[in-house]
Amino acid sequence: MRLSFVLVVLFYSFSSLATPWEKEKSPTTNSTSSIGSYANGCLDGAQALPINGVGYQIIRPQRERYYGHTEAIQFIERLGLTTSEQLGTNLLIGDISLPRGGRFSSGHSSHQTGLDIDIWLRLTDKRLSENELAVPKPVSAVDLTNYKLRQSNWTDDHFQVIRHAAKDEKVVRIFVHPVIKQALCDQEVSDVKQREWLGKIRPWWGHHSHFHVRLKCPEGSANCIPQALPPKGDGCGEELASWAPKTIPVPPPKKVATNKKKKKIKVMPSQCLALISNK
Ligand SMILES: [Zn+2]
Numbered sequence: 001m002r003l004s005f006v007l008v009v010l011f012y013s014f015s016s017l018a019t020p021w022e023k024e025k026s027p028t029t030n031s032t033s034s035i036g037s038y039a040n041g042c043l044d045g046a047q048a049l050p051i052n053g054v055g056y057q058i059i060r061p062q063r064e065r066y067y068g069h070t071e072a073i074q075f076i077e078r079l080g081l082t083t084s085e086q087l088g089t090n091l092l093i094g095d096i097s098l099p100r101g102g103r104f105s106s107g108h109s110s111h112q113t114g115l116d117i118d119i120w121l122r123l124t125d126k127r128l129s130e131n132e133l134a135v136p137k138p139v140s141a142v143d144l145t146n147y148k149l150r151q152s153n154w155t156d157d158h159f160q161v162i163r164h165a166a167k168d169e170k171v172v173r174i175f176v177h178p179v180i181k182q183a184l185c186d187q188e189v190s191d192v193k194q195r196e197w198l199g200k201i202r203p204w205w206g207h208h209s210h211f212h213v214r215l216k217c218p219e220g221s222a223n224c225i226p227q228a229l230p231p232k233g234d235g236c237g238e239e240l241a242s243w244a245p246k247t248i249p250v251p252p253p254k255k256v257a258t259n260k261k262k263k264k265i266k267v268m269p270s271q272c273l274a275l276i277s278n279k
Pocket of ligand 1: 108117118212
């Protein structure tokens with residue numbers, strides 16, 4: 001078989017795996033509006049994050065996942081500016097959304113409405129070259145085997161950046177690995193008022209080399225479906241402790257073959273279907 005033929009077949013089998021959202025290569029020209037929920041929605045009138053910004057760089061720009069609601073773009077520009085001016089370092093911005101939001105074929109269930117932003121925990125004092133940005137190396141702040149912080153990869157700058165992000169009024173949640181939340185809890189002063197931002201920091205597996213910022217539904221996005229607010233308080237006590245691995249092994253529950261719940265198929269909001277040519 002000729003190599004070119006194999007490549008063509010491979011190309012078509014891969015592109016058929018892409019969701020209709022991944023096939024849309026440009027945003028709509030409507031005014032910016034987030035539609036639906038974070039994990040089942042889309043983005044009308046997306047804005048692209050400028051490739052060269054103060055205090056940040058976009059990683060893997062070739063994937064073109066740097067589209068967001070205007071408020072997300074402005075948030076990143078604010079955080080970049082603060083990071084550059086106050087800490088003298090730069091952020092690496094990972095995935096935001098596709099040009100029209102919607103579903104990815106892999107990697108994320110959220111990031112569909114232009115309001116979720118991944119920011120790496122690797123801070124760069126020196127800006128990365130194009131090649132380094134195309135294939136960036138992540139840095140993990142957590143020793144996953146021993147469920148503890150990697151002190152060598154965690155600095156006061158990390159604490160400051162995440163605190164700045166959480167204190168931003170547009171931000172509702174920031175997902176981090178539970179070990180990172182514990183570090184933030186330990187580093188903040190004891191004054192209740194000053195610890196309020198910690199309530200927005202939500203423990204979640206997987207977020208050890210990046211943190212995931214979620215913005216609230218923007219004003220003017222009438223069809224944006226908000227999520228319930230996180231529980232009151234700093235979330236540093238029992239709830240956080242419950243994430244720690246148990247030392248006593250628990251026997252796996254017996255499998256019951258009957259009554260298996262089928263996974264619900266999500267129905268995209270109709271306003272979203274209007275944004276794509278291939279439904
Ligand atoms: Zn994310």
